[in-house]
Amino acid sequence: MTWDLVVRGGRVVDGTGLPPFTADVAVRDGRIARVGRVEGPARRTLDAAGAVVTPGFIDVHTHYDAQLDWDPVASPASWHGVTTVLCGNCGFTLAPARPEDTGWLAQMLSRVEGMAGPALAAGLRWAGGSFGDFWRRVEGRLGVNAGGYVGHSAVRRWVMGEAASARRATATEVAAMQDLVRAALHEGALGFSTSQLDIHVAHDGRGVPSNHAAPDEVVALAAVLAEFGHGAIEIIPRSFVEGMNAADRALLLACYRAAGRPLEIQTLTPLLPACPDGWEASLAFAHEAWRAGARIHPMLATNRLGAHLTLGSTFLFDELPTFRETLTMPPAERARRLREPAVRERMRHELADPTGRAFVFVWDVVCVEAVRDPAHRAWVGRTVPELAAARGQDPLDCFLDLSLAEDLETQFGLEMPPSDYFRECTARLRRAPPLLHRRRLPDAAAQRVGARRADARGGGPQADRRAGGGARPCRPRRRARGRVGRPGGRRPRAAPRRGAAPRARLPRRERAVRGGRGRLRRGGRQRRGAARERSVDRSAARAG
Structure with a gap:
C-alpha cells in the first residue's frame, strides 16, 4: 500500500481535546487515512521530528x-x-x-x-x-x-x-x-x-x-x-x-x-x-x-x-474631528493641511484628551516599520520619540513630517508591551x-486592528524587502475551545433539524484523525496532501 503523503514523527495536536502525542500522519486521496505508526512507502515523506503537526x-x-x-x-x-x-x-x-x-x-x-x-x-x-x-x-x-x-x-x-x-x-x-x-x-x-x-x-x-x-x-x-x-x-x-x-x-x-x-x-x-x-x-x-x-x-x-498603519489609509484617527476632516481630503489638499501649524495644534489638543476614545496613542510604542524610500531606512525600527529627539521636534510634528516625506506611505507599528x-x-x-x-x-x-495585508503597499509579499522595510507578519495564535491548558477542545455539533432549509456550511472543521481532510500544518508552515481541497464549500455556493 502506497501513501500519497506521510508526515513522520511530529507532535500531533489533533483538535479533539486529547493531549499532544507523537505519531505519524498518512494521507491518501486528500484525506487523513491513518494516525499513529505508519508503515509502507509514500510518494512524499516529511520529517516532522521536533515540530508540531495540527489541522489547518x-x-x-x-x-x-x-x-x-x-x-x-x-x-x-x-x-x-x-x-x-x-x-x-x-x-x-x-x-x-x-x-x-x-x-x-x-x-x-x-x-x-x-x-x-x-x-x-x-x-x-x-x-x-x-x-x-x-x-x-x-x-x-x-x-x-x-x-x-x-x-x-x-x-x-x-x-x-x-x-x-x-x-x-x-x-x-x-x-x-x-x-x-x-x-x-x-x-x-x-x-x-x-x-x-x-x-x-x-x-x-x-x-x-x-x-x-x-x-x-x-x-x-x-x-x-x-x-x-x-x-x-x-x-x-x-x-x-x-x-x-x-x-x-x-x-x-x-x-x-x-x-x-x-x-x-x-x-x-x-x-x-x-x-x-x-x-x-x-x-x-x-x-x-x-x-x-x-x-x-x-x-x-x-x-x-497592536496596529500597522499609514496616514494615507488608516481610520484609527477618525474619532478626532481635525484628523478625520483632514485625512479624508483629496491627496494634495490633505498634504497642505497637514503642514499648517494651526491644524497641527488642533490635532495636538485632540490627541491629549482620551475621553470616550477607542484608540489612544502612546508615542513610546509607535515605531517606523517600513519606508518607501531606501534613503529613509535608518528610520526603521526606531520609535517616534527617538526620531523626534534626534530631529529636535515634538512627537506629533515628527510623526507627520515622516509621513509627508513619503506621501503618507511611511508605515508605523503600534504594539502594547506585555x-x-x-x-x-x-x-x-x-x-x-x-x-x-x-x-x-x-x-x-x-x-490586529488595522493589520496590514500583503497587498497594503500594492507590491505583494516582496514589497517591504524592496522598500528596505521590516514589517512583521501577524504571528499565529490559536485559542483552545475548552479549558485553558487543553490544546483544542471539541464538542459535537447539534443534529440538523428535519425539513430544514439547505445550510451554507463551512468546510468541515479539520482534525488530524482518520478520515479528516488532508491539509496539515507542521510547525509554522502549511503542508498539504496530494489532492487540493475545494476552495469554497460548494454546498454553500449552490444552496440557492
Whole structure:
C-alpha cells in the first residue's frame, strides 16, 4: 500500500481535546487515512521530528473579500497555517453591488480596513452583481477555503444609493434590504454582519452606511436569519469600548431574539487605554445574556493590542474631528493641511484628551516599520520619540513630517508591551463560558486592528524587502475551545433539524484523525496532501 503523503514523527495536536502525542500522519486521496505508526512507502515523506503537526486553522474574522481576487492563498494567513478564512465582517462586503457602486464599496473597504486603495483598484476584477455572483467568480481557484457574511453597508448602498450614507431608511427600503439579505443567504452567505461603530468612516468623510441605520432596521435584517435556521450575526456595537451601554445591550438582545441565531460581538481587549475596564462590563453583559439563554458571544483577541498603519489609509484617527476632516481630503489638499501649524495644534489638543476614545496613542510604542524610500531606512525600527529627539521636534510634528516625506506611505507599528495584567485578563477571558460556544471556530491568527495585508503597499509579499522595510507578519495564535491548558477542545455539533432549509456550511472543521481532510500544518508552515481541497464549500455556493 502506497501513501500519497506521510508526515513522520511530529507532535500531533489533533483538535479533539486529547493531549499532544507523537505519531505519524498518512494521507491518501486528500484525506487523513491513518494516525499513529505508519508503515509502507509514500510518494512524499516529511520529517516532522521536533515540530508540531495540527489541522489547518480557521480564521473567523478577516477582510480578504477583495484580496482573494488576486491572492488565492490569502497571504499572509496561509503562511501561518490558516486554511479557512471568513470574510465580510463588520458589514463591509463588496456584494451585493450595482455596477456603478463597485468602486465606491472598494474605496470604503480600503479606508475602514487600512488597505492600499491603489492595490485594490489594480487587483480587483468585480463588475457588480449578487452575493452569489461575487463568490462564484473565485470558486475553484482558491488555495484556501473561504466563505463570508453579507454586509449591511453593501445592502444599504444597493437599496438607497447615496442616501445610504445620509439618513435612516423608510419601511419600504428596509423591506428591500431584507430581500437582499434573504437572497444572499440562499446563495450561501454564512450570516449577516454590521458595524455601528462611529469610528468607521468611509473615504468620503461620512460614516459608513450601516452607521446611519436605526436600531429597528438592524433588527429587521437580523430577523431574516430566522427563516433559515442557520447562520450567525456579527456586529460591532457603538459602545464596545466602554462595555455596552443600555441602548446597545437592548439592540443586541433584540437582534438575537429576532433571529434566534448566535450573535458575535467585536471585540474584547483589556488594553484599550481610554477605558481599560470596559471589557469587564462587556463580559458581564455576555454572562447575563448567556444565563438568560441568549447565545451572545464576544470575540477575544488573545494577542496584545497592536496596529500597522499609514496616514494615507488608516481610520484609527477618525474619532478626532481635525484628523478625520483632514485625512479624508483629496491627496494634495490633505498634504497642505497637514503642514499648517494651526491644524497641527488642533490635532495636538485632540490627541491629549482620551475621553470616550477607542484608540489612544502612546508615542513610546509607535515605531517606523517600513519606508518607501531606501534613503529613509535608518528610520526603521526606531520609535517616534527617538526620531523626534534626534530631529529636535515634538512627537506629533515628527510623526507627520515622516509621513509627508513619503506621501503618507511611511508605515508605523503600534504594539502594547506585555504585562502581567494582560496575561491575567486573557487567561480569565479564555475560561468564560460565553467565549467557549460549542460551534465557535478557533481564531487562529487573531487579527490586529488595522493589520496590514500583503497587498497594503500594492507590491505583494516582496514589497517591504524592496522598500528596505521590516514589517512583521501577524504571528499565529490559536485559542483552545475548552479549558485553558487543553490544546483544542471539541464538542459535537447539534443534529440538523428535519425539513430544514439547505445550510451554507463551512468546510468541515479539520482534525488530524482518520478520515479528516488532508491539509496539515507542521510547525509554522502549511503542508498539504496530494489532492487540493475545494476552495469554497460548494454546498454553500449552490444552496440557492
